[in-house]
Amino acid sequence: MTELKDTVHLNTDILVAGGGAAGMAAAKAASEQGATVILVEKSPVLGGILNRCTHPGFGLGYYDEEITGQEYAERYREELGSEDLTVLPDTTVIAVNEDRTALLVSEGRITEVSFRVLIAASGSYEVPIESVAPEGTRPAGIMTAGCAQGLINENHLEIGSRIIVLGSGNVGQIMAGQLADAGKEIIAIIEKNDAPGGLSRNVREYIKGRNLPLILNSTITKIHGTNRITGVTVKNLLTGEESILSCDTLITALGLIPDRALLDNICTDGTYPDWVILTGNCDRIYDFADAVTASGEQAGLTASLKCRSNK
């Protein structure tokens, strides 16, 4: 680590904040257009969500073959390797200012970047349990699906053994399937609509293929347990009937929300200056990584055009 007591200043045409599928694609596309690009990623490796996806189902659009999320990220990182751009891993964008500067933090160093266009590719966070606002307690053993996925696939940890999954979208199904494969008991997948969410291929593969118990038209109205969760009250939204299911773990897969925390300083009534381009899940939530890559490429192109017209 080099000691730098002063802020480092950098200049670039395009600053890409976030190095998931979207940010990588945006950086690559912009750099291919001849723009100077700095790509900033909070984690040590590029890839974002992809890095914790060990399941297949990626790449059919972009690579024409079905691979896992981790493989998708790996391949894309290789493609990016041949580009002439600056990648700053282990670095976080903490603020973006009206004067088109951004503050970056990494171990031992503060960097201020002046840019012409900002591509916001900071991904998403997961809808918290409080959006359902069940009554009762908030004991240990409740976590979001993405967090569980990271702990299991990246840290090789286990989270619990008798599991209820709330939400039957793609994320909920994939997590339930993976946990079932690891020998855990899936007590139920609870879905408020009258059919499972998510892609039909996932329903086939995970819910039908593994014969997972799905409870439709229902939600959770109460959480039980003081130390670790012991169960939930499930309410049928059509009949109003309630029953208690016991479990030791509740995984919430209630959807994703674009994460725009880094744009707080420059947001007025939900809109951003015209030098900001949102892409990937930071813009809207995508089902497919391949579509996210396409969205990122488009953002990279648009950004480089903007830079040129501003010259």
Next chain:
Amino acid sequence: MGRTDCDVIIIGAGLLGCAAARALMRYDLRIIVLEKSSDVSTGISKANSGIIYAGYDDTPGSLKADMVVRASAGLPDLCNELDVHYRRTGSIMIGFGDRADKVIRGKFDQGMANKVPGLRLISGEEVRDREPLIAEGVRIGLYAPGTATLDPWELCIALYENAAANGADFRFGEEVCSVSKVSDGFVTETAGGTYSSKMIINCAGLSTDKIREMALAPRIRIVPNACDYYVFGIPEGRSPSHVIFHEPETKGKGLTLIPTVRGEILAGSTQRKNPETEGIPTSEEGLRKIMDMCGEVVPEMPVSPVIHSFAALRPNPFEVQAGDNGEFRFTDRRLKDFNILEEDGLISLMGIKTPGLTCCMELGEYVARKVTDHLCCREAVNSDFDPERRGIRRFSDIPSGELAAAVSKDPYLGRIICTCRNISESEIREAILRGASTLDGVKRRTGILMGPCQGSKCLQQVICIMSEVLGISPYQIVKDAGSSQILEK
């Protein structure tokens, strides 16, 4: 098992126990604090409204009224000394009809008698000028510029750290199971040890009656009731900037809206019976009532996203009467004031509800006066007492001009773990070094997992850091108590 001797045993490390410990450390005394949990601020002190009251709610002449105005005025200095975030919001009590009008005018008179600074009755128009989100038809407001908010657990942790730095001996995981009077004081027992002391300060919150009755006949019983809260993550500008107390037209609790030091809106507080005292569940009915009241009082305020919901217990003190035949009768006479019972060296702070947070240091000093009188040691001051404590340096509090230098000195400061609130790994490590051993302990000391994403982005990393720094397996990390493992095999 040996017996530990000291001058004063304090039972309970909530706001009151910690404040009493700090106040007593100004004297040359050996103080031991026994707390059943593994951390401070796990009882009433972690779940309350966090309001520093101006002082118009309390009957003139009561102990509460006597303390609250002074305490409220002294809090900025206290928070400065202890490096605790404090937000002077001011407050407006609002009313829409005849009943509220009368109540509010009554509070004004009471406030004047208590000498609350700057207190003013304002028109409905001025209410809406100050807080445009308040529903039309608001008729009257009581404006108190001195009202403020803070995070109660932050103050409690600060009091604890300062008391401990000055020599108070805190022992966690020590549940008091027996107290007995002996000739020269008391013997207190926990599962782990026996303590003898000249005095006992009973600050056990909801259990003060149980502790007291280990040694004495019943006088006051604590009968808790519960209330529910929501925390909303509303952007500034679309939520009130003052604390709002809504005085309803029907008897009962109105809506309270509290802008927190972290920029959220805390909405409470309802009232309902609740027999449970551990892991207090929220109620559907209470939560719905808050939403309904928001719709009535601040119809334009968005009530999403909900960041959190929680329940709290009020330690209501009720009088107990001694019957003729040596039996005790539990009355339904609820005691309004702070109840501090002094019985031959056992001081019990019973049913200290609102404004106990505001008055915690006043109460601590009150206890210290009683102790020094009882032990005749007012002269024996601790000349080494240092009232200052520095909080954990928060990345987000560092001025931008000093960031580069700070980050160059502390590598962990450059690792941002929470991007919702810009909380660094340095803060998490420091929290653990200062004694946080549970996830909630880390959360309360750093604010991590409290932002809009509620930890969905960073819980994974927090678990890894805790496991490394505490030197334990991730499976041993608990949320707040013995068997609340976050992960299970």
